Amino acid sequence: MARPNQYHAAVEPKLDDIRTLRKQGLSIAKIAQKLDLTVWQLAHYRKSFPDLDEALNTPPDEVKQTEQSAYFNRQKNYNSLRSFIRTQSTPEERQEYFRLILEKADQTEVERYKVMIEATSSR
Structure with a gap:
C-alpha cells in the first residue's frame, strides 16, 4: 500500500498563495519552508501535479514588473512623506x-x- 502524501492537504489548498509568493519573487526553497515541506518534497509533487508546476512557473517578466511597481510605489510614498514632514507636519x-x-x-x-x-x- 502506498504511503499517503501531503499534497492534497498541505499544498493543493494553497495554490493561489503559492502563485502570489512566486509573483513576489520568493524562491521555491522559501515557499517549501512556508509550507513546512522540504524542497525535495515540493519538487516531487511538482512532477506529479501539473497544477503545482503551473503555480511555481511564474513568468520572469511578471516578477520583474511586480518588483518594479513595488519599488516605484515605495519611492513615491517616501518622497511624499518626506515632503510632508519638511513642509506641513x-x-x-x-x-x-x-x-x-x-x-x-x-x-x-x-x-x-x-x-x-x-x-x-x-x-
Whole structure:
C-alpha cells in the first residue's frame, strides 16, 4: 500500500498563495519552508501535479514588473512623506515619526541618531 502524501492537504489548498509568493519573487526553497515541506518534497509533487508546476512557473517578466511597481510605489510614498514632514507636519507629528523610527531602530542606528542630534544642536 502506498504511503499517503501531503499534497492534497498541505499544498493543493494553497495554490493561489503559492502563485502570489512566486509573483513576489520568493524562491521555491522559501515557499517549501512556508509550507513546512522540504524542497525535495515540493519538487516531487511538482512532477506529479501539473497544477503545482503551473503555480511555481511564474513568468520572469511578471516578477520583474511586480518588483518594479513595488519599488516605484515605495519611492513615491517616501518622497511624499518626506515632503510632508519638511513642509506641513507639526512638532507633535514629527515627534511621533521619530518615536516610530526609534521603535524599529537597532542600537547602531540609535547611536548614529544621537551623533546626528548632537551635531545639529551644536550649530
